[in-house]
Amino acid sequence: MINSILDTIFSNTEHYKKRNSKEERKSKAQFFTSKKTALQMADYLSCKNDETSIIEPGAGNGALAATVIFKLIKNGCKKITCTLIENDIGILPTLKETIREMESFATMKGVNLSFSVLQDNFLLCDDLPEYDIAIMNPPYKKIRKDSVESQKMSDFVYGQPNLYSLFMVKTLRLLKTNAEYVFIVPRSWTSGEYYKTVRKYILDNTDISTICIFNERNMSFSAENVLQETMIFAGKKNGHQREMISIDVSDGDQFTSINHYLVSSTTIKNIGSNSYLLIPSTQNEINVINKFSNAKGTFKDAGYVFKTGPVVEFRNKDFLHMEKEKNSIPMFRSTNISSGSFSFPIMINKPQYIDSRADKLLLANENTILVRRLSSKEEKRRIQCCQYKKLKGYSKISIENHVDYLTRIDGGTISESELAHISGLLMSDEYDLYFRLLNGNTQVNAQDLNNLPYLERGINQ
Numbered sequence: 328m329i330n331s332i333l334d335t336i337f338s339n340t341e342h343y344k345k346r347n348s349k350e351e352r353k354s355k356a357q358f359f360t361s362k363k364t365a366l367q368m369a370d371y372l373s374c375k376n377d378e379t380s381i382i383e384p385g386a387g388n389g390a391l392a393a394t395v396i397f398k399l400i401k402n403g404c405k406k407i408t409c410t411l412i413e414n415d416i417g418i419l420p421t422l423k424e425t426i427r428e429m430e431s432f433a434t435m436k437g438v439n440l441s442f443s444v445l446q447d448n449f450l451l452c453d454d455l456p457e458y459d460i461a462i463m464n465p466p467y468k469k470i471r472k473d474s475v476e477s478q479k480m481s482d483f484v485y486g487q488p489n490l491y492s493l494f495m496v497k498t499l500r501l502l503k504t505n506a507e508y509v510f511i512v513p514r515s516w517t518s519g520e521y522y523k524t525v526r527k528y529i530l531d532n533t534d535i536s537t538i539c540i541f542n543e544r545n546m547s548f549s550a551e552n553v554l555q556e557t558m559i560f561a562g563k564k565n566g567h568q569r570e571m572i573s574i575d576v577s578d579g580d581q582f583t584s585i586n587h588y589l590v591s592s593t594t595i596k597n598i599g600s601n602s603y604l605l606i607p608s609t610q611n612e613i614n615v616i617n618k619f620s621n622a623k624g625t626f627k628d629a630g631y632v633f634k635t636g637p638v639v640e641f642r643n644k645d646f647l648h649m650e651k652e653k654n655s656i657p658m659f660r661s662t663n664i665s666s667g668s669f670s671f672p673i674m675i676n677k678p679q680y681i682d683s684r685a686d687k688l689l690l691a692n693e694n695t696i697l698v699r700r701l702s703s704k705e706e707k708r709r710i711q712c713c714q715y716k717k718l719k720g721y722s723k724i725s726i727e728n729h730v731d732y733l734t735r736i737d738g739g740t741i742s743e744s745e746l747a748h749i750s751g752l753l754m755s756d757e758y759d760l761y762f763r764l765l766n767g768n769t770q771v772n773a774q775d776l777n778n779l780p781y782l783e784r785g786i787n788q
């Protein structure tokens with residue numbers, strides 16, 4: 328029975344999709360969750376309530392709410408109110424068909440089920456009550472920083488906001504204490520500066536129980552051809568965090584093969600003063616993350632700070648030289664870092680010297696670690712670095728903008744033994760893997776290096 332109702336819902340959705348082109352739906356950020364994914368999401372909820380209120384923002388066809396209602400009824404729940412919020416008038420007839428199917432099922436089961444459908448912009452809806460359960464596949468769409476939605480959620484906006492992250496915060500804020508939620512969303516919120524406040528809100532205010540990720544990049548919405556790394560995560564709204572979080576790694580959106588792991592929440596949720604959510608997908612990754620649990624803090628907490636080289640070439644052409652000249656001093660660039668070693672000068676057709684009168688672009692000639700900021704996707708290792716022991720004969724040097732370099736926060740000199748220790752850490756497979764878990768893109772920004780855990784002893788001690 329449940330299966331045939333779901334089949335009806337999804338066949339209605341297919342009819343809707345035939346009438347509305349992919350481009351049209353894309354402009355509304357409308358991608359539908361598959362039946363198997365919807366069932367899997369509901370599976371991550373316990374649905375043990377007697378009387379329950381559900382909210383599904385960005386409801387679309389309402390299939391996600393339907394799977395929760397099925398589970399609640401199966402568990403003996405007798406009274407359910409369900410709020411569906413959707414701003415697209417075009418999908419409403421399909422949503423209403425889902426509601427009719429669900430109402431007749433509930434009547435048959437003797438369950439008091441009522442719906443309220445709000446055709447509105449969820450982020451602008453005021454005066455909504457609190458709910459017991461939320462299920463959601465929010466719209467993924469960048470919005471302007473000065474849009475009404477961004478202004479309404481300004482505490483959670485940094486850089487260019489994306490609707491999905493604001494939907495997450497708003498939904499969680501609408502939940503009662505200990506209410507359950509399950510979301511399917513991009514993975515981008517789990518790291519990086521843009522989502523810092525959103526992430527902090529989620530990690531501080533909810534107890535994540537399960538995370539599900541997909542092996543293949545585009546497998547969570549295979550029917551919709553969505554090329555986006557997605558994740559499902561579920562939990563409860565409260566300020567606790569259980570000790571262990573369950574991680575499911577699925578081969579795709581059919582969930583035919585799932586690898587299960589249990590990981591300690593403190594090791595994947597926090598690093599020093601910065602919170603990230605690391606999502607390991609293999610036992611090896613879990614082992615590496617565990618190794619870092621001994622770290623007392625980040626590089627920054629340990630008194631080091633990585634900075635980005637000050638010389639942007641195209642803005643400072645007049646100061647740059649190919650060869651050593653009377654008033655020139657060395658300027659290091661990423662090609663001076665090669666297979667873990669520093670070589671200078673090298674045979675390239677690019678400037679390696681800068682005019683010593685370019686005051687603002689000069690740095691003290693001190694020992695440092697140089698790290699390449701860009702690596703290609705093909706490069707095996709993300710962190711490419713080397714030790715720089717200060718060259719004799721110069722009080723100043725400079726560094727091009729595609730290179731990060733290490734300094735001490737107290738302005739002191741980095742000793743040769745510190746150089747050896749830190750380059751040993753950064754060149755280890757473990758740090759490289761950890762960095763990849765933290766950071767999905769190929770840039771190695773100074774900020775991300777500063778947030779890496781710092782191990783006082785070597786990686787294997």
Ligand SMILES: C[S@@+](CC[C@H](N)C(=O)[O-])C[C@H]1O[C@@H](n2cnc3c(N)ncnc32)[C@H](O)[C@@H]1O
Binds near residue numbers: 447463
């Ligand atoms: C990714 S789809 C998910 C649809 C459905 N819940 C599912 O999982 O298949 C997001 C839905 O949110 C709707 N939507 C987009 N912006 C919205 C907004 N500001 N307020 C309410 N709904 C919105 C879209 O029309 C779309 O139906």
